Each structure stands twice: as structure tokens, then as C-alpha cells.
Amino acid sequence: MSDHHEVAVVRWPGADPAAADGLTGLLAAYHLRTQAEKGEAVSDVAALPDRYRAEVLDPRTAFAGDTVLVALSGRSAVGCLVVTAPAGGRCEVKRLWTDPAFRGRGIAAGLVGAALAHAAHSGADTVRLTVWRWRAAAIALYERLGFTVAESWDERERLVCMERAV
Incomplete structure (x- = not known):
């Protein structure tokens, strides 16, 4: 049984304090996990x-001009995603993260869907992203949602660049 219907995606910063408060924890989990997966584990946000520390400690400043989407289950933030402002007809999706206790419920797909709708509404014609090569489940999700591998625009070796039209 899925409780996907209990999850709401909201724009942050908005009037919902749960979204703002929960975002910091989600970003911290994302960055700490990513550093560990890169073989550069750190003990804490500091x-x-x-x-990355700046994003966690002050996301309003770090993502000024971008749109931050937060998935809420009740009053708890359980997922997040950042959509950059359009530039050259493109938006970029960054920092997709779902609390591990809430995975498998369609939250990530819902966040990406909301990001695609936002990008289209903002006038973008393409959404692109980068994903670490070892995140096979994320790559599979993006492919299911219509993203395809693109020529790299990022110098980091272990990244896969993907894009799709909106």
C-alpha cells in the first residue's frame, strides 16, 4: 500500500515553516552521504x-534566485530538490534527496515532476542535471522520467550528465 497521496510538494521559501526547517536536515544528509560515497567521508556538517556547508547552514542565501521544492509528509520534510533559474533556455535540477525512511513512495518522481512543470512555466525548454555514476537507482529514475545521457558539461570525472526537453 502506498501513502504517496499523503506527500505534498511545496515551494520554499514559502509560508510553511516545516519546509524551511526540514530543508537544512535534508541538505545535511545529502551532502554527508555524497561525501562518504566519494570516499571523502566527514564527521559532521562543520x-x-x-x-556545501554554506548550503546547509544558509540555504536561503545559497539558493537565492533558485526555486527550492520540499516534499512534506504531514508536517515533516521528507524530500527536496533545487531548480536553478533559467539561463540560456535551460534549468538545472540539483540536490534531489529523499529521506531514506520515505523512499519507494514516489517522492523523488513527484519532486522531479514538479521541477519540470516549474521549468516549463519559467520559460525553459530543457532541464539538465548531473548525477554521480554510482547512483544507479537515481539514473534509472531519471531515465524513466525521460532524461537521456548528454555530452558532459562538467569536468568531474564520475558524473553523468543528463537532460530532457520540457
């Missing part, structure tokens, strides 16, 4: 590289 030890993250400056750029």
Missing part, C-alpha cells in the same frame, strides 16, 4: 567543503 567538516563539509565550504560550498
Whole structure:
């Protein structure tokens, strides 16, 4: 039985304090897990590289100009995604993360769907993203949602670049 219907995607920053409060924890989990997967594990947020620590400690400033989507289950933030402002007809999806206790419920797909709708409404014609090569489940999700592998625009070796039209 799926409780996908209990999850709402909201724009942040918005009037819902649960979205703002929960975002910090979701971003921290995302960055700590990513650092560990890259073989560069750190013990806490204070030890993250400056750029990532800034996102966790002050997401309003780090993502100023972008749209942050937060999935809520009741009053709990259970997923997040950042959509950059359109540039050159493209938006980029970043920081897709679902709380591991809530995976398998369609939250990530719902966030990506909301990001695609937002990008189209914002005038973008393409949405692109990068994903670490070892995140096979994420790559499979993106492929199911119509993304295809694209020529790399990022110098980091272990990233897969993907895009799709909106």
C-alpha cells in the first residue's frame, strides 16, 4: 500500500515553516552521504567543503534566485530538490534527496515532476542535471522520467550528465 497521496510538494521559501526547517536536515544528509560515497567521508556538517556547508547552514542565501521544492509528509520534510533559474533556455535540477525512511513512495518522481512543470512555466525548454555514476537507482529514475545521457558539461570525472526537453 502506498501513502504517496499523503506527500505534498511545496515551494520554499514559502509560508510553511516545516519546509524551511526540514530543508537544512535534508541538505545535511545529502551532502554527508555524497561525501562518504566519494570516499571523502566527514564527521559532521562543520567538516563539509565550504560550498556545501554554506548550503546547509544558509540555504536561503545559497539558493537565492533558485526555486527550492520540499516534499512534506504531514508536517515533516521528507524530500527536496533545487531548480536553478533559467539561463540560456535551460534549468538545472540539483540536490534531489529523499529521506531514506520515505523512499519507494514516489517522492523523488513527484519532486522531479514538479521541477519540470516549474521549468516549463519559467520559460525553459530543457532541464539538465548531473548525477554521480554510482547512483544507479537515481539514473534509472531519471531515465524513466525521460532524461537521456548528454555530452558532459562538467569536468568531474564520475558524473553523468543528463537532460530532457520540457
